[in-house]
Amino acid sequence: MTPIKAGGAEARHPVTMSEATPFARIGGAAPVRALAERFYALIDRDPVYADLRAAHGPDLAPIAASLAGFLTAWLGGPRDWFAERPGLCIMRMHRQLDFGPELAAQWATAMREALAGDPSLDTELAAQIGDALTRMAQAMAPRGEGLSR
């Protein structure tokens, strides 16, 4: 499990950064699904996320399933989620929901907590995924006074 530190090819392309997709490295569909379910379970029960919870309807199960499908494709796995929703832009859909940076921050924090809830997940990979999703969430929320909507 010790990272390879030898020079040459390994130094430029460490084994831990192989061609495997993040989807493969996370362990495939079941861990992604579990991640989405942990994420929405946290939002459902932890009062820290109450505002984010209130932004959703009563039944989180279909949204958890949809998030799992989106993340599966986004991480480099099967792209069924996109095939089933031709033309849907997740960024535009969320911008139309018109929430602020506070909800984006709650979303990002809950996602990092859900990622940390899988002890078998490589911590570097979890951090990379958490960082990328945080940037995505921030970009979904209107920022600053310059944005009119």
Ligand code: HEM
């Ligand atoms: C920035 C903070 C976010 C907030 C406040 C938020 C809020 C919401 C809400 C309220 C819904 C339900 C919409 C409806 O009932 O039609 C939803 C759905 C969804 N969100 Fe987010 N979201 C956020 C970020 C994200 C991010 C970063 C992703 C992707 C990584 C994402 C993926 C999804 C998906 C896949 C659905 C289900 C879409 C569907 O199948 O209808 N969300 N979100």
